[in-house]
Amino acid sequence: MIVPSLLLQHAPALLLAVPMLGAFATPLLGRLGSGIRNAWAVLAMLCTLLIAVVLATEVLATGTIVYAFGAAAPHLSVPLDSGGIPIRIIFTVDAMSAFMALFASIVGFAVLLYSLKSQSRNSGQDGYYALLLLLTVGILGMVCTGDLFNFFVFLEINSLAGAALVAYRVDKGVAVEAGLKYAVLSTLGGLLVLFAIALLYGQYDALNIAMIASRMQFTLLDKVALVMLVVALAMKAGAVPMHFWTPDAYSMAPSAVTAFLVVASQASLYGIFRVVFSLYGLALDCLTVGWVLIILGVLSMFVGVTMAIPQKDVKRLMAYHAVSQTGYMLLGVGVGVAVLGNQDLLTAYGRIAMEGGIFHIINHAMYKGLLFLTAGAIFYRTGTRNLNKLGGLGHSMKWTMVFFMIGALAIAGIPPFNGFASKLMIYESVFLFNPLLSIIAMVVSILTLASFVKVFHSIFMGPKLPEYADVREVPAPMLIGMGILALFVILFGIFPQQVVDLLITPAAAALIDQGGYIASILGGA
Amino acid sequence: MSMSKIVRAAACVLLPFILVFGFYIVMHGHLTPGGGFQGGAVIATGFVLLMAAFSYDSITARLSKSSLTGGETLGLLLFIVTAAVALGLGGTFFGNWLANSGAIFGTPVAFGANPGNLNTAGVIPIMNLAVGIEVLGGLSVILLYMLSGVHEEVA
Numbered sequence: 001m002i003v004p005s006l007l008l009q010h011a012p013a014l015l016l017a018v019p020m021l022g023a024f025a026t027p028l029l030g031r032l033g034s035g036i037r038n039a040w041a042v043l044a045m046l047c048t049l050l051i052a053v054v055l056a057t058e059v060l061a062t063g064t065i066v067y068a069f070g071a072a073a074p075h076l077s078v079p080l081d082s083g084g085i086p087i088r089i090i091f092t093v094d095a096m097s098a099f100m101a102l103f104a105s106i107v108g109f110a111v112l113l114y115s116l117k118s119q120s121r122n123s124g125q126d127g128y129y130a131l132l133l134l135l136t137v138g139i140l141g142m143v144c145t146g147d148l149f150n151f152f153v154f155l156e157i158n159s160l161a162g163a164a165l166v167a168y169r170v171d172k173g174v175a176v177e178a179g180l181k182y183a184v185l186s187t188l189g190g191l192l193v194l195f196a197i198a199l200l201y202g203q204y205d206a207l208n209i210a211m212i213a214s215r216m217q218f219t220l221l222d223k224v225a226l227v228m229l230v231v232a233l234a235m236k237a238g239a240v241p242m243h244f245w246t247p248d249a250y251s252m253a254p255s256a257v258t259a260f261l262v263v264a265s266q267a268s269l270y271g272i273f274r275v276v277f278s279l280y281g282l283a284l285d286c287l288t289v290g291w292v293l294i295i296l297g298v299l300s301m302f303v304g305v306t307m308a309i310p311q312k313d314v315k316r317l318m319a320y321h322a323v324s325q326t327g328y329m330l331l332g333v334g335v336g337v338a339v340l341g342n343q344d345l346l347t348a349y350g351r352i353a354m355e356g357g358i359f360h361i362i363n364h365a366m367y368k369g370l371l372f373l374t375a376g377a378i379f380y381r382t383g384t385r386n387l388n389k390l391g392g393l394g395h396s397m398k399w400t401m402v403f404f405m406i407g408a409l410a411i412a413g414i415p416p417f418n419g420f421a422s423k424l425m426i427y428e429s430v431f432l433f434n435p436l437l438s439i440i441a442m443v444v445s446i447l448t449l450a451s452f453v454k455v456f457h458s459i460f461m462g463p464k465l466p467e468y469a470d471v472r473e474v475p476a477p478m479l480i481g482m483g484i485l486a487l488f489v490i491l492f493g494i495f496p497q498q499v500v501d502l503l504i505t506p507a508a509a510a511l512i513d514q515g516g517y518i519a520s521i522l523g524g525a
Numbered sequence: 526m527s528m529s530k531i532v533r534a535a536a537c538v539l540l541p542f543i544l545v546f547g548f549y550i551v552m553h554g555h556l557t558p559g560g561g562f563q564g565g566a567v568i569a570t571g572f573v574l575l576m577a578a579f580s581y582d583s584i585t586a587r588l589s590k591s592s593l594t595g596g597e598t599l600g601l602l603l604f605i606v607t608a609a610v611a612l613g614l615g616g617t618f619f620g621n622w623l624a625n626s627g628a629i630f631g632t633p634v635a636f637g638a639n640p641g642n643l644n645t646a647g648v649i650p651i652m653n654l655a656v657g658i659e660v661l662g663g664l665s666v667i668l669l670y671m672l673s674g675v676h677e678e679v680a
Contacts, residue, residue: 013617021609024598025602027595067617068617069620070611072617
């Protein structure tokens with residue numbers, strides 16, 4: 001069995017190499033015909049998904065996997081003649097990285113299947129599939145890498161591919177404007193990240209996250225670097241008050257892309273967590289940083305949902321809800337950071353809060369992806385996203401309606417869907433930390449429900465409208481793409497305990513265990 | 526919108542030198558400052574010179590966008606295949622499987638100060654070449670698209 005052992009040994013590298021090869025070859029294969037190209041893109045994404053599954057299983061079974069690019073063997077992170085300094089680009093895949101990579105590739109696969117039909121009427125599909133695969137590369141690279149500069153490179157791949165995809169459907173220049181806005185803001189964020197990396201490199205002569213973490217002094221320059229990293233990544237994650245690009249970018253991008261941009265934003269959220277926990281760790285003033293994250297989170301939750309309620313454009317509305325949901329993740333993990341130094345409080349509720357926040361990441365990617373895909377399905381058949389013009393689609397698009405209901409109930413935190421499971425974990429643990437925060441979180445959920453009841457009513461209810469008389473259900477590939485996500489929404493809602501035990505607890509433990517992260521690269525020292 | 530005869534003649538004289546300089550930067554990337562990206566960009570400036578001196582139509586008649594994007598894709602594929610070959614030879618991804626092998630670019634580097642031997646460094650020159658092709662294709666396509674927005678003035 002030479003192939004599986006090769007696959008197992010090089011899984012972290014292949015996880016990026018396969019979609020990258022897929023992206024690079026797509027324009028060439030596009031010359032042979034669209035069928036071959038689509039099959040190639042699906043194959044590349046399927047292989048990526050399989051590799052992610054293999055990698056995640058391996059990481060959960062054996063612990064953190066280290067991959068040193070270009071070394072004689074993958075685990076040789078510190079060359080013998082280097083004086084104990086990791087000099088190569090090294091991937092450090094711990095349980096948190098594996099978890100992110102796993103769900104990113106699941107959403108990526110669903111999105112790609114959906115795109116086969118939803119983009120079939122557009123031109124320039126060679127570029128579309130290549131960029132979609134490149135965006136996958138960017139996301140997977142961000143979550144797997146153990147090297148700060150490498151993180152910046154993948155952040156830029158993520159931003160550029162995302163910006164190009166936002167502007168993909170040239171709609172009287174509006175999409176291009178949204179794409180440009182996204183590109184400019186991402187570049188600004190990228191520059192902040194680069195500057196912060198330069199500050200750290202200047203002090204510690206290292207780019208490896210574990211190496212810097214082991215030398216961390218928390219000087220004034222480190223604090224400046226921390227602020228720049230958190231601000232830039234929070235902007236990319238779409239947290240209030242840096243959220244203003246999200247409604248434009250999310251609403252103008254093709255829906256399949258929007259569903260994937262949600263994952264791209266969460267890769268930035270992962271970046272914040274990685275920086276706070278693994279790079280700085282206990283050197284931080286945990287209470288202050290924790291409260292900063294909590295305040296960012298609460299602002300995002302509340303401002304996001306209140307801005308969502310008056311929207312007329314269904315995708316703009318969902319985009320504001322995405323901002324709002326990001327707040328829950330920041331709140332949950334922020335509480336974890338705030339009590340990071342205190343072992344008793346961490347055991348009492350800090351871990352649960354973090355697990356809730358991390359669980360919410362995957363749940364959000366599933367149900368929000370599903371909601372954006374249903375919005376895309378409605379746009380595919382009716383050509384409008386305006387809630388005032390839509391109506392009565394429940395008669396003709398039954399499956400889409402069911403998927404929308406599943407997504408809407410999940411985002412509002414109604415059992416038995418997955419949003420309920422993670423929100424309950426956040427409510428309960430945050431209540432022990434500060435009851436007021438928990439109450440705000442619940443109020444935001446109620447407002448979310450109210451908003452989605454309105455959307456559901458105006459799109460699907462009412463008599464059949466004459467202008468949509470010939471509207472039919474969307475084609476099968478789009479339904480399959482939505483179905484995959486809906487399946488996960490329901491499964492995670494019915495079996496939350498199993499998911500938490502299997503994926504979330506190891507991920508949260510990996511984040512907290514900074515010593516383990518450092519030891520995986522530098523050895524037991 | 527071609528420019529005067531003097532400019533066109535000067536562009537034709539300069540072009541070979543720009544190309545040679547660009548390829549020099551690409552191929553000496555492992556010895557001197559520069560490399561694939563820088564060299565590719567230098568070569569692309571040669572094309573900009575041609576585009577500025579001659580008209581958009583006369584350039585696209587000789588050099589189609591699809592052949593440039595094809596070159597770009599081939600450069601990228603060469604890059605990733607070079608990296609992946611190391612896996613088949615028992616190393617890690619991006620492993621330098623040509624260095625010190627005695628084959629092309631495989632001469633061991635002499636110890637101490639030396640003027641630099643082109644035939645060293647293993648896969649690094651190959652990757653530089655791949656990046657050079659890719660950047661040359663990519664930047665030229667970008668410039669062609671930008672130029673396609675410039676229209677001939679009606680005299």
